[in-house]
Amino acid sequence: xxxxxxxxxxxxxxxxxxxxxxxxxxxxxxxxxxxxxxxxxxxxxxxxxxxxxxxxxxxxxxxxxxxxxxxxxxxxxxxxxxxxxxxxxxxxxxxxxxxxxxxxxxxxxxxxxxxxxxxxxxxxxxxxxxxxxxxxxxxxxxxxxxxxxxxxxxxxxxxxxxxxxxxxxxxxxxxxxxxx
Numbered sequence: 001x002x003x004x005x006x007x008x009x010x011x012x013x014x015x016x017x018x019x020x021x022x023x024x025x026x027x028x029x030x031x032x033x034x035x036x037x038x039x040x041x042x043x044x045x046x047x048x049x050x051x052x053x054x055x056x057x058x059x060x061x062x063x064x065x066x067x068x069x070x071x072x073x074x075x076x077x078x079x080x081x082x083x084x085x086x087x088x089x090x091x092x093x094x095x096x097x098x099x100x101x102x103x104x105x106x107x108x109x110x111x112x113x114x115x116x117x118x119x120x121x122x123x124x125x126x127x128x129x130x131x132x133x134x135x136x137x138x139x140x141x142x143x144x145x146x147x148x149x150x151x152x153x154x155x156x157x158x159x160x161x162x163x164x165x166x167x168x169x170x171x172x173x174x175x176x177x178x179x180x
Contacts, residue, residue: 120145120153125175128163133172 018026029040123143128134134142140150154173157163164176 120149121156124150124153124157125162128173128175133166133169133174135171136173139173 026037026040029044030037034040034043120143123145124139127139127142131142136151136154137147139154140147143150145153154163158165158173162176163173166172166174
């Protein structure tokens with residue numbers, strides 16, 4: 001029989017050097033579990049080899065799963081881009097009266113999923129287009145709604161690109177004018 005066959009009785013005596021601490025550990029393993037230092041060393045080498053194989057397999061599995069997540073994420077991003085509402089170029093035409101919504105803006109309001117927020121959003125839009133930048137509590141007072149409702153409507157308008165926070169005071173909001 002050769003060394004490459006399973007259960008091979010051929011043995012070899014390796015010429016290696018270990019630290020005193022490792023020699024003590026080898027003695028303890030032999031006494032407690034394996035009977036001889038040679039058996040303890042063979043068991044340790046076998047366990048280490050299996051551990052390395054398991055680690056490589058686990059790493060390969062993680063890499064494969066990450067690649068699958070990346071593909072899925074790309075698919076989700078594509079779907080989101082397809083479903084994104086049309087962002088109007090201008091929210092207010094130069095000759096438009098402040099209370100008139102552009103057709104694009106009106107379409108943006110009606111394309112939402114939550115009609116209640118869209119109704120409040122239209123009120124918020126009307127208030128902001130007719131005033132200087134306002135805080136959420138000021139908008140809420142103007143539209144006679146709770147601050148939380150006004151805040152949700154403002155966030156919905158921000159997501160649609162209609163409203164933006166004032167750069168110098170982010171607690172105030174105004175109609176987004178892309179031409180500025």
